[in-house]
Amino acid sequence: MHNSSIPSTQEIPSTSNLIKSTIVAIIIAGILLVTVVMPAEYGIDPTGIGEATGLKKMGEIKVSLAKEAAADRTKDMAADTQAEPVKPEVVVPVPEPMQSTSNHEMQVTLAPDEGTEIKVTMTKGNKVRYSWQTDGENASYDEHGDSKKLKINYHSYSKGSKQKSKGVLEAAFDGDHGWFWRNRTSKPMTIILKTNGEYSDIKRFN
Numbered sequence: 001m002h003n004s005s006i007p008s009t010q011e012i013p014s015t016s017n018l019i020k021s022t023i024v025a026i027i028i029a030g031i032l033l034v035t036v037v038m039p040a041e042y043g044i045d046p047t048g049i050g051e052a053t054g055l056k057k058m059g060e061i062k063v064s065l066a067k068e069a070a071a072d073r074t075k076d077m078a079a080d081t082q083a084e085p086v087k088p089e090v091v092v093p094v095p096e097p098m099q100s101t102s103n104h105e106m107q108v109t110l111a112p113d114e115g116t117e118i119k120v121t122m123t124k125g126n127k128v129r130y131s132w133q134t135d136g137e138n139a140s141y142d143e144h145g146d147s148k149k150l151k152i153n154y155h156s157y158s159k160g161s162k163q164k165s166k167g168v169l170e171a172a173f174d175g176d177h178g179w180f181w182r183n184r185t186s187k188p189m190t191i192i193l194k195t196n197g198e199y200s201d202i203k204r205f206n
Helices: 015-042 049-053 055-081
Strands: 102-110 115-122 127-134 139-147 152-162 164-170 175-182 189-197 201-205
Touching: 102 115, 102 175, 102 201, 115 189, 127 175, 152 164
Parallel strands: none
Antiparallel strands: 102 189, 115 175, 115 201, 127 164, 127 189, 139 152, 139 175
16 A cells, blocks of 8 residues: 555645635735726726726727627628618510511502492501502592491591592501592593502402
8 A cells, every 4th residue: 555645734724714815816806807807898997097007098999899890790780681672573565466567559440430449458556558549530539448347337538539649547447448439530540559558458349
C-alpha cells in the first residue's frame, strides 16, 4: 500500500474563511462590474471612474453601434416581409382573323330596257371597294342589299342614273349586297364592274 499524507487541520480552510473569501470575491466582482464592465459595455458610469479611464466613451460607442445595427435589422426584416407588388396583368389583344379579300372584274351587255343585277356575299361590317361604268350613256342603278337568313327583302344604299360610279360599300347586315342596272337607252349598253374587298362570293342575277 502507498502511504499518502493527510493534510492537517491547519491546512484545511474553515467554513468561516470560505464564507469570507466568497464575500470578498463578490465584492471585487461588483466593483469590477460597476467600474469596468458597465462603463465599457453599456456606457453606464455610476462611479465616474469609467469617464476618467475612457471606458464610458467606449461603452457609449458600443451602445450606439448596437442600436444602429438593431435598426438596420428591423428595416431589413420589414423589407423582407413586405409583400412583393403585384405586377399588372398584361393583356395581349388577340388579333381578329383577317378576312380574305377578293378581286373581280365583270362585264355585262344590256339590250335596250334590259336589267341585270350583280351582288357579293358579305358579313356585317365588311367592306368592298367598287367602281363601275358604262360604255356611253347613263344607266339607271340601285345599290342595295338583302338577306334570306335575316328575312330582309330590300335595303337601299343609293339609287339614281349615272354613267359611272365608285366608292366603298359597307355591309349593313349579313347577306348579299350589290347593284342593279337597267339600260334605258335605245341601243345596247356594256357595263364593267370592278370589285375588291371582304366578300366570299360574287354572282349575277338576270
